[in-house]
Amino acid sequence: MPYLHHGAYRIRYELVGPDQGPAYVLVNGLTQYAELWVGYRDALANKGFRVATFDLLGQGVSDKPGLFIGQDDQVAVLARLIEQLGAGPIFLSGISFGGLIALRYAIAHADRIAGLVAMSSFAELSPQLLLLGNALRTGLILGGTSYLQDLLLPMNLSDAWLGPQLQNLEAVKRQGWLTNDVYALQNLMESFFDFKPLTPLLAAISVPTMILNGEFDFLTPRALHETLRIHIPDSALVIIPRAYHAFTLEKAALTIDLLGRFAEDVLAKRWTGGQSVWIAPDEAGGPLVPFPSDYDHLRAIPARRVPA
Amino acid sequence: MSALLGPLDSHGRVPPRQQTRVAAFLLSAHGALARHFAVALASQSGAARQAELNAQFYREAEIMSLLFHGTSWVPDLELAFLGPRWEAVWLLRPVSGVADRLQGSIIDLAALGHAVHAAIRPAALLPTDASPQDAFVQALRRIEFESGRLIQAQILFLKSAELAPVRDAVSAAVESRHAEVRKLWRGMLLGLGVRCDEPG
Numbered sequence: 001m002p003y004l005h006h007g008a009y010r011i012r013y014e015l016v017g018p019d020q021g022p023a024y025v026l027v028n029g030l031t032q033y034a035e036l037w038v039g040y041r042d043a044l045a046n047k048g049f050r051v052a053t054f055d056l057l058g059q060g061v062s063d064k065p066g067l068f069i070g071q072d073d074q075v076a077v078l079a080r081l082i083e084q085l086g087a088g089p090i091f092l093s094g095i096s097f098g099g100l101i102a103l104r105y106a107i108a109h110a111d112r113i114a115g116l117v118a119m120s121s122f123a124e125l126s127p128q129l130l131l132l133g134n135a136l137r138t139g140l141i142l143g144g145t146s147y148l149q150d151l152l153l154p155m156n157l158s159d160a161w162l163g164p165q166l167q168n169l170e171a172v173k174r175q176g177w178l179t180n181d182v183y184a185l186q187n188l189m190e191s192f193f194d195f196k197p198l199t200p201l202l203a204a205i206s207v208p209t210m211i212l213n214g215e216f217d218f219l220t221p222r223a224l225h226e227t228l229r230i231h232i233p234d235s236a237l238v239i240i241p242r243a244y245h246a247f248t249l250e251k252a253a254l255t256i257d258l259l260g261r262f263a264e265d266v267l268a269k270r271w272t273g274g275q276s277v278w279i280a281p282d283e284a285g286g287p288l289v290p291f292p293s294d295y296d297h298l299r300a301i302p303a304r305r306v307p308a
Numbered sequence: 309m310s311a312l313l314g315p316l317d318s319h320g321r322v323p324p325r326q327q328t329r330v331a332a333f334l335l336s337a338h339g340a341l342a343r344h345f346a347v348a349l350a351s352q353s354g355a356a357r358q359a360e361l362n363a364q365f366y367r368e369a370e371i372m373s374l375l376f377h378g379t380s381w382v383p384d385l386e387l388a389f390l391g392p393r394w395e396a397v398w399l400l401r402p403v404s405g406v407a408d409r410l411q412g413s414i415i416d417l418a419a420l421g422h423a424v425h426a427a428i429r430p431a432a433l434l435p436t437d438a439s440p441q442d443a444f445v446q447a448l449r450r451i452e453f454e455s456g457r458l459i460q461a462q463i464l465f466l467k468s469a470e471l472a473p474v475r476d477a478v479s480a481a482v483e484s485r486h487a488e489v490r491k492l493w494r495g496m497l498l499g500l501g502v503r504c505d506e507p508g
């Protein structure tokens with residue numbers, strides 16, 4: 001198991017796929033761990049990508065600093081990992097907290113990557129997200145990792161996914177509970193105490209950027225993704241039908257397909273972001289459909305777009 | 309070498325030898341914290357932290373009581389050697405970079421509490437088929453759950469504005485205590501044939 005070093009801390013990472021291929025770097029969400037990307041890793045490696053997965057500082061098998069973890073440290077860790085990947089084209093993707101770290105990296109090092117995929121991500125703490133984050137942190141403090149999982153599972157996954165798992169939820173939660181420590185998760189959450197909105201900096205992301213947002217994402221709703229779309233010049237917002245915040249878990253085949261197609265389009269110079277809005281297919285391989293231009297993609301009912 | 313306690317008996321119970329060693333270690337660690345909190349409580353009459361110290365002291369005492377009553381004790385001669393080694397680690401010491409010795413001791417106590425409550429996860433050692441009705445199993449689960457709450461007092465203090473001027477020294481003290489506690493915990497488990505695979 002290889003490790004990177006960040007100061008005194010060790011970061012567990014894994015590289016899979018051809019040495020010379022374009023690379024994909026996948027960044028975990030807050031309560032995740034690298035093994036959750038195994039399906040992505042194998043599928044993208046089969047498509048010819050070199051895939052890097054890792055546990056953030058404070059997660060999984062990486063070291064867990066006792067008191068403080070700054071988001072700048074996470075960006076530095078990500079930079080160190082990307083240094084390992086050589087000079088070929090690199091695609092960076094992250095979900096939720098990992099999406100935020102990927103955005104921060106892309107703002108600082110846009111010249112180092114060929115494309116960015118921000119999934120269930122945000123550049124600002126809206127009042128809803130701030131209050132939800134505070135409530136989740138309190139839940140973690142009072143009820144532990146298991147209670148945080150109890151809150152996140154119904155918030156971030158659909159009935160269609162949860163239904164068959166209802167009798168098996170403890171087993172579903174167990175690896176996350178084993179891998180995560182209360183104090184380390186708390187440190188990750190408290191890295192938002194000095195958070196400054198990234199919105200004024202998003203224009204620095206000059207690379208093609210695909211923004212993926214679940215249709216029913218409750219935790220980071222459409223408006224937060226809209227901020228990314230508006231401020232990242234070469235972006236496209238893709239809405240994942242019937243998906244919630246954790247669609248990388250629930251709709252892995254579709255998401256893998258979208259990641260692969262994005263990178264292939266960028267490499268073939270077919271990508272046209274144009275701050276456009278799309279609807280992803282229900283299944284992998286289907287066509288993306290432009291969001292009807294005369295309707296407002298920020299609404300949950302079919303309301304006509306009001307000219308700005 | 310297993311990552312979990314066991315093999316369990318037909319009633320889903322952890323072998324008594326493992327129960328004894330794990331409980332002895334936890335009693336040593338939480339007993340030391342209880343003693344330190346009792347002394348701090350006596351010396352800080354009227355101080356703002358008294359209520360929290362009081363809560364910490366009684367919660368640690370509850371953990372000790374749970375272990376005393378929930379463990380199937382068997383003779384373990386090695387404890388005669390292991391116990392003093394563990395106890396030596398729980399002694400408070402000055403914190404490098406903190407000139408005020410009293411403040412240094414308080415920081416070290418909080419760092420030790422942080423490490424014991426964070427680095428020791430006894431419930432994570434239980435196989436999934438451990439009996440939820442067994443007193444030892446219940447004790448381990450309760451200790452891990454309560455540790456997640458008890459650590460909040462340490463986190464609040466160690467991250468407080470009061471200690472901001474000595475933040476690096478505080479962080480170093482916490483990391484040092486974590487490393488010590490993890491080493492002792494892993495070593496104790498290895499003696500039982502349980503491998504706790506963590507970095508650091």
